[in-house]
Amino acid sequence: MKTEQVLDAVVSKLTSLTTTGTNITRARIYNHESSALPALVVFMGQDEPTDILSQSLIDWNLTIIIESTVQSTSQVDEILNTIRNEVHTALMADYTLGLSFVKNLLPGTVGEPELEQGSRPIAKQRMEFTVHYRTQYGNLS
Amino acid sequence: MTFRSTFNDTLDPLIVGVLGDDTVTVDGTSVSGVWRESFVEVNGVETTAPTFTSLTSSFPAMSHGSAVVYDSANYTIVGIEPNETGMTMIVLQS
Numbered sequence: 001m002k003t004e005q006v007l008d009a010v011v012s013k014l015t016s017l018t019t020t021g022t023n024i025t026r027a028r029i030y031n032h033e034s035s036a037l038p039a040l041v042v043f044m045g046q047d048e049p050t051d052i053l054s055q056s057l058i059d060w061n062l063t064i065i066i067e068s069t070v071q072s073t074s075q076v077d078e079i080l081n082t083i084r085n086e087v088h089t090a091l092m093a094d095y096t097l098g099l100s101f102v103k104n105l106l107p108g109t110v111g112e113p114e115l116e117q118g119s120r121p122i123a124k125q126r127m128e129f130t131v132h133y134r135t136q137y138g139n140l141s
Numbered sequence: 142m143t144f145r146s147t148f149n150d151t152l153d154p155l156i157v158g159v160l161g162d163d164t165v166t167v168d169g170t171s172v173s174g175v176w177r178e179s180f181v182e183v184n185g186v187e188t189t190a191p192t193f194t195s196l197t198s199s200f201p202a203m204s205h206g207s208a209v210v211y212d213s214a215n216y217t218i219v220g221i222e223p224n225e226t227g228m229t230m231i232v233l234q235s
Contacts, residue, residue, distance in 0.1 A: 032185055034188050037186065071188065114184055117190075117219070117234075118183040118186060119190065119234065122188065124184045124185065
């Protein structure tokens with residue numbers, strides 16, 4: 001399924017970034033271990049059809065949500081921005097994500113950092129990207 | 142003497158003296174009291190919330206940023222929470 005291929009491609013592009021390394025998962029519902037931070041989580045957002053082409057093809061806009069989490073005694077919003085830049089650079093280097101059916105990739109809203117107190121400060125931020133891709137009319141694979 | 146002042150002046154030191162089994166140093170001064178480092182979930186992260194509680198009168202002059210040592214580990218004061226009964230809880234960052 002092409003949606004799955006997009007999500008897998010995003011995870012692949014964001015694996016081994018300088019700050020988050022291999023601390024990346026998809027659709028994580030469990031808590032993070034403190035020792036496994038900084039980390040990224042990739043979520044599937046809304047997937048909306050935008051055009052139907054001659055009952056042959058469908059164009060879609062898929063929202064990808066990327067959540068970064070850090071815990072540090074250093075300036076946590078600064079670390080979030082470092083991660084944000086690494087994510088942006090990794091994804092926007094190739095707007096197709098290496099997939100022939102992807103037509104465009106657009107950065108979206110970056111949320112306000114959520115700052116909380118634990119044994120050390122904890123911060124989280126959500127980044128959105130929109131992937132414009134195309135499927136067959138009767139088959140999403 | 143009111144019940145409240147009796148409790149605060151007499152019983153609190155007695156209770157802390159008997160039950161206050163932990164000692165920290167705050168800016169180099171030893172203080173006996175109760176150490177807590179319970180689990181908390183914050184922003185989807187498993188972490189702890191270290192605090193130390195003792196008689197307000199037992200603490201030296203301190204402020205946010207003061208150094209605390211407990212069990213050979215270093216902490217920094219990020220919160221000072223006195224209550225109306227003569228006790229103070231300090232909130233710590235590791």
